[in-house]
Amino acid sequence: MAWSTLRTIAFINGIFLVTLAISMAVPMLTLVLFDRAHELNSFLWSSLITFVAGISMIAQGRPLDVQLRPRDMYLLTVSSWVLVCIFASIPFMLTQRMGLADAIFESMSGITATGATVLIGLDEMSPGILIWRSLLHWLGGIGFIAMAVAILPMLRIGGMRLFQTESSDRSDKVMPRSHMVAKYMVAAYVGMSLLGVLAFNLAGMGLFDSINHTMSAIATGGFSTSDQSLGNWTQPAVHWVAVVLMILGSLPFVLYVSTLRGNFRALIKDQQVRGFLGILFSVWIVLGAWYCYSTDLHWAEALRHVAVNSTSILTTTGFALGDYTLWGGFSGMLFFYLGFIGGCSGSTAGGLKIFRFQVAYILLKANLLQLVHPRAVIKQQYNRHRLDEDIVRSILTFSFFFTITIAMLALGLTLCGLDWITALSGAASTVSGVGPGMGPIIGPAGNFSSLPDMAKWLLTLGMLLGRLEILTVLVLLMPAFWRH
Numbered sequence: 001m002a003w004s005t006l007r008t009i010a011f012i013n014g015i016f017l018v019t020l021a022i023s024m025a026v027p028m029l030t031l032v033l034f035d036r037a038h039e040l041n042s043f044l045w046s047s048l049i050t051f052v053a054g055i056s057m058i059a060q061g062r063p064l065d066v067q068l069r070p071r072d073m074y075l076l077t078v079s080s081w082v083l084v085c086i087f088a089s090i091p092f093m094l095t096q097r098m099g100l101a102d103a104i105f106e107s108m109s110g111i112t113a114t115g116a117t118v119l120i121g122l123d124e125m126s127p128g129i130l131i132w133r134s135l136l137h138w139l140g141g142i143g144f145i146a147m148a149v150a151i152l153p154m155l156r157i158g159g160m161r162l163f164q165t166e167s168s169d170r171s172d173k174v175m176p177r178s179h180m181v182a183k184y185m186v187a188a189y190v191g192m193s194l195l196g197v198l199a200f201n202l203a204g205m206g207l208f209d210s211i212n213h214t215m216s217a218i219a220t221g222g223f224s225t226s227d228q229s230l231g232n233w234t235q236p237a238v239h240w241v242a243v244v245l246m247i248l249g250s251l252p253f254v255l256y257v258s259t260l261r262g263n264f265r266a267l268i269k270d271q272q273v274r275g276f277l278g279i280l281f282s283v284w285i286v287l288g289a290w291y292c293y294s295t296d297l298h299w300a301e302a303l304r305h306v307a308v309n310s311t312s313i314l315t316t317t318g319f320a321l322g323d324y325t326l327w328g329g330f331s332g333m334l335f336f337y338l339g340f341i342g343g344c345s346g347s348t349a350g351g352l353k354i355f356r357f358q359v360a361y362i363l364l365k366a367n368l369l370q371l372v373h374p375r376a377v378i379k380q381q382y383n384r385h386r387l388d389e390d391i392v393r394s395i396l397t398f399s400f401f402f403t404i405t406i407a408m409l410a411l412g413l414t415l416c417g418l419d420w421i422t423a424l425s426g427a428a429s430t431v432s433g434v435g436p437g438m439g440p441i442i443g444p445a446g447n448f449s450s451l452p453d454m455a456k457w458l459l460t461l462g463m464l465l466g467r468l469e470i471l472t473v474l475v476l477l478m479p480a481f482w483r484h
Contacts, residue, residue: 007060008068009076014057016080020087021051026135027091027128030208034127042094043128050087071481074472081464085111088136095129101453101460108460110136112467113348115222115318115435116442116459118449122227127208133223134212140467141219141348142189142253181257188256193218196245203237217245220349222318222435229320229444230308236301239308242319250276250315250343271383272344276354279341283310287331294328309444313338316350318435320444332438336425339434350433350466352402356395359387401470406431409462416455426451430459431466 024047031039068076089107092098098106102118109116110133122130196214201207209225216223226232230242251273258266267273284307292302308321313335325332342351359382366378380387406427413423418441425437426448436444441451448456465473475481 005068005072008062009072009079010057010060011062012076013080013083014054014059016084017050017054017057017087019054020084020139021047021054023135023139024050024091024132027132030131031126031128036126036128039095039126039128043091043132046087046090046094049090053087071475074475074481077468078464078473078476081111081468085464091129091132095126099453101456102449105448105456105460106133107136108463109435110221110223111140112433112463113137113141113219113221113316113350114430114433114463114467115216116430116437116463117223117435117447118456120227120447120449122225123232125225130212130225131208134215134221137219137221137223138193138215141221141249142185181254184257184260185253188253188260189218192245192248196241199241199244200238203241204235205233205238209233213242214245217242217317217319218249218348220246220249220315220317220343220347220433222312224319231321236304239304239321243307243311246311246315246317246319247277247280249317250347250349252344252346253348254346271358272355275358276344279354280311280314283314283334283338287334290330291327309335310338313434314341315343316433316435320436323443323445325438325443325445336428336438339428339432342432352399352432355382356399358382359392359395360399362387363392398469398471401474402431405462405465405470409458412458413455416452416458418451418455426455426459427462430462433463433466 024043028040028043028047031037031043085104085108088111089100089103092103092106093100096103096119098118105116105118108114115137117133119125119129119133193214196218197207197210200210200213205213212223212225213230215221222229224230224232230239233239251267252270255266255270255273284303287310288299288303288306291297291306292299295302297305305321305324308319309324311317312319316339324335340352341357342353343349345353345355362380362382366380369376369378406424409427409431410420410424413426414420418426419439421439422437422441425439426442429435429437429442436442436446440446442448448459451459
């Protein structure tokens, strides 16, 4: 790879780091408002270190005659997420006196919107750290992607390619210029965030908690300001607001762009959205009826508990309303399955994504029909578009490596001394971006703080692989990638 290409990538990463340094003003302002000015030094130093690093990368300049190739976008994607994660961990180390493994784990969980945490005592924790964790969710959910889509075209780089390498979104371009797409995405993201804060506040949650939970919910992250997560608030309205925001964050943002431009049926007509909502509401009905029958709760209360927890798992958010692992074997297994599904492609959610399951069903149905009618020509379409071979091949490849990554990661975690339930659910929850695992250690009533450092490093790698959909990272390991 040419030195001029690496300079260009470093220049763009410098812009990301400067943006991250400026965003640290949010927790600093929060500390001032909460009369905790004595805690400012940690964030001031963190911001200064990050800003200097970013400026030093920008100062070397960008070669004017260099155009990044499509394969260079993969290096840009991976390097930007790793660098942002490293520098975002500095406030955790300076403020909470966390070790390197814990700080990197927490920041990677934040920026990838995973929601797994090693912090205990959130109810009494510094408001600066709490808002920083939620802000990482908000930035990682779509803020950095939208900013990249807006910035890269100005640098004569195809910004939509970066969006595709991060979200595997194969939707048709809804507008001819990618910076216009970014503008509408940011408008939708900020607009839903403001409405979420207002809705949480009206539902009975304090303003500070409303801001934190909105950023976590819309980014399908899951960080909370309480160790009890949403269980700390007893108002049903709070729980339903969280459900709505998690659903909104799990729908394709490119369709929000179409909606803002006047196509109000874009979301309703989309096959992926229909499939996602169909699965979600089916789980509500089935699990809600089972939970109501197996307990003495009123059906409305049982449905609310089921709606919050099942939506949280399916959207890979990670909020919890009570310990759903105590509901019994049936619900525990169902929740484990839901974590693999995830939300829609082009959203802030993780998992395998709904469209891959829908395409797999279309292929299965076509193959079965081919067995019955060997000479028939069977049309295979998804969202009114023909399924071409490269889409099918990419889906099969990703699904295979998604499964292999979880299996190998779980095997490595058992070598760290973890039991098989903790290892398997921990690997699955981090790669899928769910957050909490299963069992008493890393389940919704626990966290990841007691795990050995090596296990945390493995899970951190799992979060990165899952957020960037594995193949984006694996391609960098090929010797051919680095050859001219």
